[in-house]
Amino acid sequence: xxxxxxxxxxxxxxxxxxxxxxxxxxxxxxxxxxxxxxxxxxxxxxxxxxxxxxxxxxxxxxxxxxxxxxxxxxxxxxxxxxxxxxxxxxxxxxxxxxxxxxxxxxxxxxxxxxxxxxxxxxxxxxxxxxxxxxxxxxxxxxxxxxxxxxxxxxxxxxxxxxxxxxxxxxxxxxxxxxxxxxxxxxxxxxxxxxxxxxxxxxxxxxxxxxxxxxxxxxxxxxxxxxxxxxxxxxxxxxxxxxxxxxxx
Amino acid sequence: xxxxxxxxxxxxxxxxxxxxxxxxxxxxxxxxxxxxxxxxxxxxxxxxxxxxxxxxxxxxxxxxxxxxxxxxxxxxxxxxxxxxxxxxxxxxxxxxxxxxxxxxxxxxxxxxxxxxxxxxxxxxxxxxxxxxxxxxxxxxxxxxxxxxxxxxxxxxxxxxxxxxxxxxxxxxxxxxxxxxxxxxxxxxxxxxxxxxxxxxxxxxxxxxxxxxxxxxxxxxxxxxxxxxxxxxxxxxxxxxxxxxxxxxxxxxxxxxxxxxxxxxxxxxxxxxxxxxxx
Amino acid sequence: xxxxxxxxxxxxxxxxxxxxxxxxxxxxxxxxxxxxxxxxxxxxxxxxxxxxxxxxxxxxxxxxxxxxxxxxxxxxxxxxxxxxxxxxxxxxxxxxxxxxxxxxxxxxxxxxxxxxxxxxxxxxxxxxxxxxxxxxxxxxxxxxxxxxxxxxxxxxxxxxxxxxxxxxxxxxxxxxxxxxxxxxxxxxxxxxxxxxxxxxxxxxxxxxxxxxxxxxxxxxxxxxxxxxxxxxxxxxxxxxxxxxxxxxxxxxxxxxxxx
Numbered sequence: 001x002x003x004x005x006x007x008x009x010x011x012x013x014x015x016x017x018x019x020x021x022x023x024x025x026x027x028x029x030x031x032x033x034x035x036x037x038x039x040x041x042x043x044x045x046x047x048x049x050x051x052x053x054x055x056x057x058x059x060x061x062x063x064x065x066x067x068x069x070x071x072x073x074x075x076x077x078x079x080x081x082x083x084x085x086x087x088x089x090x091x092x093x094x095x096x097x098x099x100x101x102x103x104x105x106x107x108x109x110x111x112x113x114x115x116x117x118x119x120x121x122x123x124x125x126x127x128x129x130x131x132x133x134x135x136x137x138x139x140x141x142x143x144x145x146x147x148x149x150x151x152x153x154x155x156x157x158x159x160x161x162x163x164x165x166x167x168x169x170x171x172x173x174x175x176x177x178x179x180x181x182x183x184x185x186x187x188x189x190x191x192x193x194x195x196x197x198x199x200x201x202x203x204x205x206x207x208x209x210x211x212x213x214x215x216x217x218x219x220x221x222x223x224x225x226x227x228x229x230x231x232x233x234x235x236x237x238x239x240x241x242x243x244x245x246x247x248x
Numbered sequence: 249x250x251x252x253x254x255x256x257x258x259x260x261x262x263x264x265x266x267x268x269x270x271x272x273x274x275x276x277x278x279x280x281x282x283x284x285x286x287x288x289x290x291x292x293x294x295x296x297x298x299x300x301x302x303x304x305x306x307x308x309x310x311x312x313x314x315x316x317x318x319x320x321x322x323x324x325x326x327x328x329x330x331x332x333x334x335x336x337x338x339x340x341x342x343x344x345x346x347x348x349x350x351x352x353x354x355x356x357x358x359x360x361x362x363x364x365x366x367x368x369x370x371x372x373x374x375x376x377x378x379x380x381x382x383x384x385x386x387x388x389x390x391x392x393x394x395x396x397x398x399x400x401x402x403x404x405x406x407x408x409x410x411x412x413x414x415x416x417x418x419x420x421x422x423x424x425x426x427x428x429x430x431x432x433x434x435x436x437x438x439x440x441x442x443x444x445x446x447x448x449x450x451x452x453x454x455x456x457x458x459x460x461x462x463x464x465x466x467x468x469x470x471x472x473x474x475x476x477x478x479x480x481x482x483x484x485x486x487x488x489x490x491x492x493x494x495x496x497x498x499x500x501x502x503x504x505x506x507x508x509x510x511x512x513x514x515x516x517x518x519x520x521x522x523x524x525x526x
Numbered sequence: 527x528x529x530x531x532x533x534x535x536x537x538x539x540x541x542x543x544x545x546x547x548x549x550x551x552x553x554x555x556x557x558x559x560x561x562x563x564x565x566x567x568x569x570x571x572x573x574x575x576x577x578x579x580x581x582x583x584x585x586x587x588x589x590x591x592x593x594x595x596x597x598x599x600x601x602x603x604x605x606x607x608x609x610x611x612x613x614x615x616x617x618x619x620x621x622x623x624x625x626x627x628x629x630x631x632x633x634x635x636x637x638x639x640x641x642x643x644x645x646x647x648x649x650x651x652x653x654x655x656x657x658x659x660x661x662x663x664x665x666x667x668x669x670x671x672x673x674x675x676x677x678x679x680x681x682x683x684x685x686x687x688x689x690x691x692x693x694x695x696x697x698x699x700x701x702x703x704x705x706x707x708x709x710x711x712x713x714x715x716x717x718x719x720x721x722x723x724x725x726x727x728x729x730x731x732x733x734x735x736x737x738x739x740x741x742x743x744x745x746x747x748x749x750x751x752x753x754x755x756x757x758x759x760x761x762x763x764x765x766x767x768x769x770x771x772x773x774x775x776x777x778x779x780x781x782x783x784x785x
Binding site: 027028090093094097098101109110113114191192193194200203204206207208209210212 | 335336339340343359360363398401402404406407410411417418419420421425428429431432433434
Binding site for chain 3: 294295296301302303304305307332333334336337340341344345346421422423424425428431448451452455
């Protein structure tokens with residue numbers, strides 16, 4: 001892509017196959033499209049740690065046994081799990097965002113961007129899914145092990161940090177990897193609020209041209225690749241972390 | 249991995265094949281099909297008065313787009329069927345043949361004329377107007393450089409805003425979302441067809457009291473035309489005659505007034521020119 | 527598991543059921559405090575309801591189609607012929623990993639709007655395209671669930687069935703499948719919930735469903751508070767549909783799974 005000749009060659013070669021990638025040779029459309037890939041990858045890289053962090057936090061609240069912690073988190077988890085992410089995103093972006101603006105005394109003081117809302121909504125949605133997986137994992141930690149830890153003098157938080165989460169993480173890892181694959185797919189809803197990820201960029205191109213098929217092929221290949229990588233890394237982590245004699 | 253590549257190819261072929269079928273299905277004479285079915289299918293946009301909206305009381309489609317579509321169907325002697333389209337899907341709907349023609353706030357541009365045909369006589373002329381906050385200090389299009397601007401996905405304002413004025417584009421699925429994004433502070437301006445946003449500000453003064461349309465000129469003012477698929481000369485000719493008649497008889501001007509189009513200078517001029525020519 | 531159940535405070539049961547009532551109650555309270563808003567909402571409720579009917583229709587059709595195709599693919603994934611297996615395995619891999627939204631875009635914009643069969647034009651409306659767009663990932667998930675369920679049955683059972691004089695098909699029909707059904711019901715319901723929520727994506731390609739109806743309504747009414755409440759209504763509607771599915775899934779999981 002450093003020089004135009006490679007792109008030109010590609011456009012000509014695919015043109016012979018009846019595929020129209022002519023926009024790659026133009027100015028701003030090609031730029032938007034290339035940025036789309038970068039934004040999607042960036043979103044994924046940012047969302048994975050965010051979702052994991054909040055997932056652990058939610059799981060801690062869900063297993064804390066304290067009603068004032070449990071009730072709001074449970075309510076949030078249920079709502080986010082049982083309503084479409086797109087609706088949550090539209091609601092946050094159109095309603096909550098305006099509310100924040102009013103709170104800050106005018107839209108011009110509102111620092112929250114569409115990008116923030118995608119990260120918040122998708123991140124917390126996947127965090128809720130993680131939390132459910134981790135909760136099941138934590139509940140599966142043998143009571144005797146927790147007893148033993150308490151016997152050595154671990155506090156509730158220490159038990160969570162050193163005993164329950166590490167073990168729960170291992171048992172729930174397959175579910176978590178599944179959630180992460182879901183996460184990669186969910187980033188596409190960003191196009192509804194103008195986050196310039198790859199589907200958005202493709203819409204920008206195909207609305208001015210007529211090459212949906214061409215763009216679709218690339219998008220499908222791209223997401224297959226991304227999720228293949230995520231699944232592979234997940235498998236690798238699973239193997240690395242396997243504790244002999246624990247779990248399945 | 250081989251299998252993976254294999255299905256990708258198969259899938260690609262399948263998709264291309266269905267696309268081919270799609271184009272073949274739409275390549276037959278549209279005018280004959282319209283007459284044969286006794287029905288003209290028009291893609292209209294319902295992004296707000298005066299062009300197209302849903303009446304809150306009766307929940308029926310209203311607006312200039314709908315009135316014009318009805319008049320065209322009447323002139324062809326067929327029934328009207330409207331299909332709601334949005335900026336990101338309208339061109340695809342036309343290409344697929346889901347709709348016969350588009351009356352969907354689409355102005356003439358060279359790029360569009362490359363993929364689609366259009367009825368040469370325009371039914372209106374409009375350009376983009378920018379809604380901005382009154383206290384933003386923005387005075388003209390050039391002030392938008394480097395600033396986030398909301399538009400609809402598939403809007404023809406994207407290119408001039410990016411290439412001429414250097415604005416950062418945020419394209420939302422449709423006009424209402426774009427305007428809500430403006431109110432939420434996600435962009436400094438929302439650029440849409442002038443007449444729609446003008447009427448909106450006029451109709452809902454309390455919601456929009458902090459906003460105005462301050463720029464002296466409209467963005468790429470151009471002819472609003474009816475779009476059809478490439479190569480449909482007979483439909484094009486039939487519709488062109490009908491649109492000319494509607495201009496000459498003053499019908500179009502009537503529709504515009506009934507739908508409270510703010511600026512009817514263009515339509516008046518067209519009426520004069522065309523009724524004189526008759 | 528019984529220990530855990532016993533530990534659950536009684537408040538939790540109240541909390542669980544409150545979910546269904548809380549959102550509609552909030553909507554009602556808001557409408558009562560601002561009667562003009564309530565009247566506006568009442569006016570639009572039939573319109574919104576017609577949209578929601580479309581969501582339910584799409585999700586049911588997509589699940590029926592997806593399950594039928596998915597079960598077949600899942601069984602075919604286990605046939606001993608590589609040539610049959612390979613394309614199916616890659617179909618499942620690609621479409622399980624593809625975003626629903628992208629598949630809906632693909633089917634809507636690529637499929638023709640009508641099909642010609644023996645000279646007859648058969649309309650191919652967008653909601654049907656959305657059905658196919660969602661049935662594709664559903665079939666991929668169901669294929670995986672089916673394969674997993676069949677594989678989870680110990681091979682000894684196959685051997686025992688052969689020993690009792692069952693043919694391979696008979697063994698599948700009378701011994702393996704009934705067990706698979708129990709194991710695959712909870713994950714299948716997860717797919718159902720996920721596809722049901724996926725139907726809202728169809729709004730982005732212009733299918734008249736609930737979210738689309740809500741946008742239409744808020745465009746027509748042009749009131750900020752109405753826009754907010756319209757979206758809350760959309761959330762409440764999906765919640766009322768998906769929450770019971772989720773609850774039932776967890777009940778079944780506890781009943782069927784060992785532990």
